[in-house]
Amino acid sequence: MTKQPAQQLYMQIKLDIRDNKLPIGEPLKQQALSERYQVSRIPIRDVLQRLKNEGWLKVSGKRGVMVPALNATEAEDLYMMRMYLEPLLIEYASGKISQQDLGKAADFLVAIDENPNLSIQEHGELNWQFHACLYAVAERQTLFETVSSLHQQCGRYIGFHTKDLDYKSTSQEEHYAMLQALRERDTALAKQILRVHISQAGEQLTQYLQNSN
């Protein structure tokens, strides 16, 4: 999945969106992008369609796509959906989780703790891997894919609430608490911790976005 030549283009455009290198709100021209990234319009079109489906681009009018402005309501919706769906994966996973699964999950948490100055992206990636490796145990592919998609869509927003210094430690405490609950087979508690975990992240984010407007 990392060998396609267009993969590099995909990553680059995604970075440029994240770093506001592309104009917000106005339609992207295929030709302009083609010249900017020194490839033909064909891979540009592929990447635009892909990013549109991942929520990083939206249709602009009837034709073309644009970089949408960050939006508190969207963030609220995304985190709300995650709050309802991710506990379901924990529910399905709970009966199947092995010691080995718990160990692998804990490793990601340790990796976060041991590297205090990870970039926001690196931190976000480890954070997701922690959650995803537990969700995978559930073996509910369709549910997992929707949750993954929601997480992807959150990608543009991550980095605002995680700037908060307190956030990282609180977040880690909740992670460990959830692991402990799973170890003790207290599914209800694990789900509850997760709900609060997601809900808090969402609220912190939406408050930040509302203040910055």
Next chain:
Amino acid sequence: MTKQPAQQLYMQIKLDIRDNKLPIGEPLKQQALSERYQVSRIPIRDVLQRLKNEGWLKVSGKRGVMVPALNATEAEDLYMMRMYLEPLLIEYASGKISQQDLGKAADFLVAIDENPNLSIQEHGELNWQFHACLYAVAERQTLFETVSSLHQQCGRYIGFHTKDLDYKSTSQEEHYAMLQALRERDTALAKQILRVHISQAGEQLTQYLQNSN
């Protein structure tokens, strides 16, 4: 949105998937499709990517896409997610719903009642329009889009449980009951009816799929 030349191709391939005109489980060859539909590989590629993102095609191994077999677990996941998310849209909509909104929704139900021999597709379309026109009132774009996407993904499965003669009338009763609850501003009841409505459809479907295996 219906003017692109590829739109026709998209519709045709979708129909062919639904009607099992394309091989299940084996990778689709772009060239073969190109010859079959008498277009070049470029629009084929576009349509394949689009259908992949709508859940009608899945990646096959590392390369290419395939028509996945219908799967009870997938149906279960899809309906479960809808069961959790769609009531949220009703919740947001409930305070804002006008008499006009209710009237428009009722029109769709009447259209179903008045045409007893609609095709499965036509019935499904009217059914969705009923739900969607209420959800739109909520003005939660992101949540709405995810729910729409889930509904799209259910597309291949619709037509199995709706074959049941009882289903249509039971379904309509629930629709009218939900409208009535909304009219009386009983949000909790409306949500509850919707949950049951979706849950029953999902159960009927998964039971059918499990029996047919």
Next chain:
DNA sequence: AAATATAAAAATGTATACATTTTATAGCAT
């Protein structure tokens, strides 16, 4: 006969060229 290396074929990815559709502009009429 099994395994591996190598060449041929097939399939996908990308560039260029062309066609079609949209959008902008200029000229004309009201």
Next chain:
DNA sequence: ATGCTATAAAATGTATACATTTTTATATTT
């Protein structure tokens, strides 16, 4: 001036041609 039509420009959609990768088949060696 304002609005409308016709024309030009620009943007997207699609076909063909080429490049690269992947797969398959064949031949050779152990």
